[in-house]
Structure formats: C-alpha cells, structure tokens
Amino acid sequence: xxxxxxxxxxxxxxxxxxxxxxxxxxxxxxxxxxxxxxxxxxxxxxxxxxxxxxxxxxxxxxxxxxxxxxxxxxxx
Amino acid sequence: xxxxxxxxxxxxxxxxxxxxxxxxxxxxxxxxxxxxxxxxxxxxxxxxxxxxxxxxxxxxxxxxxxxxxxxxxxxxxxxxxxxxxxxxxxxxxxxxxxxxxxxxxxxxxxxxxxxxxxxxxxxxxxxxxxxxxxxxxxxxxxxxxxxxxxxxxxxxxxxxxxxxxxxxxxxxxxxxxxxxxxxxxxxxxxxxxxxxxxxxxxxxxxxxxxxxxxxxxxxxxxxxxxxxxxxxxxxxxxxxxxx
Numbered sequence: 001x002x003x004x005x006x007x008x009x010x011x012x013x014x015x016x017x018x019x020x021x022x023x024x025x026x027x028x029x030x031x032x033x034x035x036x037x038x039x040x041x042x043x044x045x046x047x048x049x050x051x052x053x054x055x056x057x058x059x060x061x062x063x064x065x066x067x068x069x070x071x072x073x074x075x076x
Numbered sequence: 077x078x079x080x081x082x083x084x085x086x087x088x089x090x091x092x093x094x095x096x097x098x099x100x101x102x103x104x105x106x107x108x109x110x111x112x113x114x115x116x117x118x119x120x121x122x123x124x125x126x127x128x129x130x131x132x133x134x135x136x137x138x139x140x141x142x143x144x145x146x147x148x149x150x151x152x153x154x155x156x157x158x159x160x161x162x163x164x165x166x167x168x169x170x171x172x173x174x175x176x177x178x179x180x181x182x183x184x185x186x187x188x189x190x191x192x193x194x195x196x197x198x199x200x201x202x203x204x205x206x207x208x209x210x211x212x213x214x215x216x217x218x219x220x221x222x223x224x225x226x227x228x229x230x231x232x233x234x235x236x237x238x239x240x241x242x243x244x245x246x247x248x249x250x251x252x253x254x255x256x257x258x259x260x261x262x263x264x265x266x267x268x269x270x271x272x273x274x275x276x277x278x279x280x281x282x283x284x285x286x287x288x289x290x291x292x293x294x295x296x297x298x299x300x301x302x303x304x305x306x307x308x309x310x311x312x313x314x315x316x317x318x319x
Contacts, residue, residue, distance in 0.1 A: 004279050007285070007286040009289040013213075014213070017210065017212075017216075019302075021302045021303045025306040029309065
C-alpha cells in the first residue's frame with residue numbers, strides 16, 4: 001500500500017503531554033456529569049456543541065452540499 | 077443460488093486468502109489512524125476495535141461454512157465491518173479536530189479570561205521558554221497544577237502573540253476542509269459508495285493532518301490544539317455563565 005507519509009512533527013514527549021491535557025479535560029468534565037469519551041462515544045462532546053451549534057449555520061459552500069441538497073430536496 | 081450449492085476447496089481457499097488480505101490491509105490502515113489520534117492525544121474509539129474484532133469472527137466462520145450463500149454472507153459481513161470501522165475512525169477524528177479548531181476560529185465568542193490578572197500571565201510567560209517548540213508544555217510547568225491560570229495564560233498568549241488575520245484565514249480554511257471531508261464520508265455512506273481504493277479517504281485524512289501540522293507549527297498554534305477542551309472547561313463562556 002503506497003501512501004502519503006504522516007508528518008512526524010510531534011515528539012513522543014509532545015504526544016504524552018497532549019494526552020495528559022485531554023485526560024485533564026475529560027476528568028473535569030466527568031465532575032460536571034459529562035460522560036467520559038475515553039475510548040468510545042462516537043458523538044462529539046455535547047458540552048462543546050451547546051456553544052457551537054447555537055451559531056452554526058452550516059456554512060458549507062461546497063459542491064458536496066449542493067449535491068446533497070439536490071438529492072434530498074433540501075432548499076437553502 | 078440455493079443453500080445446497082457449495083464452493084470447492086480451491087474456491088474457498090481463494091476467498092479466505094482475499095479476506096485475510098483485507099484484514100491485514102485494514103489493520104495497517106488502523107495503525108496509521110492511531111498515529112493521527114496519538115499525535116493530538118486523542119483516544120481511539122472503542123467501537124473501531126470492536127468492529128475490527130467482529131471482522132475476525134466472520135473470517136473464522138469461513139473455515140466451517142461451505143455453501144455459497146453462507147460463505148458470501150460471511151465475506152460481505154467481514155467487508156462491512158472493516159469499512160465501517162475505518163470510516164468511524166476517520167469521522168470521529170475529523171469531528172473532534174474540527175470542533176476544537178472551530179472554537180479558535182471565533183475564540184472571542186467562546187473564550188473569556190480575567191483581564192485583571194494580566195501581570196500574572198505576563199510574569200509566567202516571561203519565565204517560560206517560549207522559543208521552545210512546545211511552549212504550551214512550558215506554560216503548564218510554570219503554572220503548576222493551577223488549570224485556570226494555565227488556561228488564562230494560554231488565552232493571553234494566543235490573543236497577543238499568536239492570533240492574526242492570516243491565522244484566522246488558515247483556521248477557517250482548515251475547518252472548511254475538515255467539514256467537507258466529513259460530509260463527503262457521510263454522503264458516501266448514504267449512497268453506499270465504495271471507493272475502489274480503500275486508502276482514498278485515509279490519504280485525505282493524512283493530508284489534512286499534515287497540512288494542519290505544517291501550517292500551524294510556525295505560530296505555535298499547533299501545540300494549543302490539544303489543550304482546547306481544558307481551556308474551554310476553565311475559560312469557556314458557557315462555563316462562566318453557568319458557574
């Protein structure tokens with residue numbers, strides 16, 4: 001399998017630190033009764049979506065979305 | 077085709093070989109996806125591992141089934157689990173990354189930090205080796221275990237020394253690219269689209285990852301990305317409103 005190589009930018013130490021930051025965030029979310037996403041839950045954190053969805057107007061301008069609209073008869 | 081039609085030994089052997097090759101090929105793809113997850117400290121979804129495991133169950137059944145219908149059922153079941161697995165891994169990765177970046181695109185809307193403590197943040201940054209690549213790790217060391225101080229200092233540094241019009245353009249570009257790729261992946265699912273080359277979307281994910289890393293590294297923004305949720309917990313506007 002020929003493929004594009006993954007850029008090796010993060011050192012092992014960076015990766016460990018990044019995991020540590022994610023763990024810290026997940027721990028404090030658990031204290032607020034936000035379910036732990038470690039190793040699971042396909043749905044992205046609802047806690048973020050609250051803020052993001054409010055202002056989200058699905059600002060796609062791509063052909064993909066046009067095709068989707070056409071296919072499912074969704075008007076703009 | 078009926079239940080009594082059976083495959084010959086050679087035909088079964090060929091199907092087994094193809095399935096084993098798929099398991100191997102997809103296994104390598106998952107390894108690469110894991111590399112992307114590990115870069116940002118994310119957790120690889122458990123669902124992906126269970127789908128991979130389930131593909132092995134189908135493979136194992138090929139050793140006891142002989143009739144064409146059952147063999148084809150197992151073969152397609154195996155393919156389905158592998159495809160679902162890799163698609164889930166890609167979508168989850170892109171969603172997580174996209175949501176984090178979106179917060180930084182409009183950080184003023186989502187983040188808030190106490191500006192009365194500016195001298196504290198400046199003092200911390202003065203003692204931080206900002207020339208080090210991973211300046212976020214240096215700030216963490218300086219802040220001890222004070223998460224609030226860490227989050228506020230990172231926001232201060234972002235606002236004063238990292239953020240720029242060019243960076244915002246780049247962030248928006250990346251977010252749009254990620255959203256489009258997610259949409260493409262999901263629409264492929266709706267159409268039951270199967271790319272002839274299974275690595276097509278994987279390569280897109282790798283290119284996205286590489287592009288993101290290379291374009292955000294110079295400004296130091298790259299090292300802030302994994303801290304997004306921690307900063308959001310401490311300095312997110314919604315959290316401040318509800319606390």
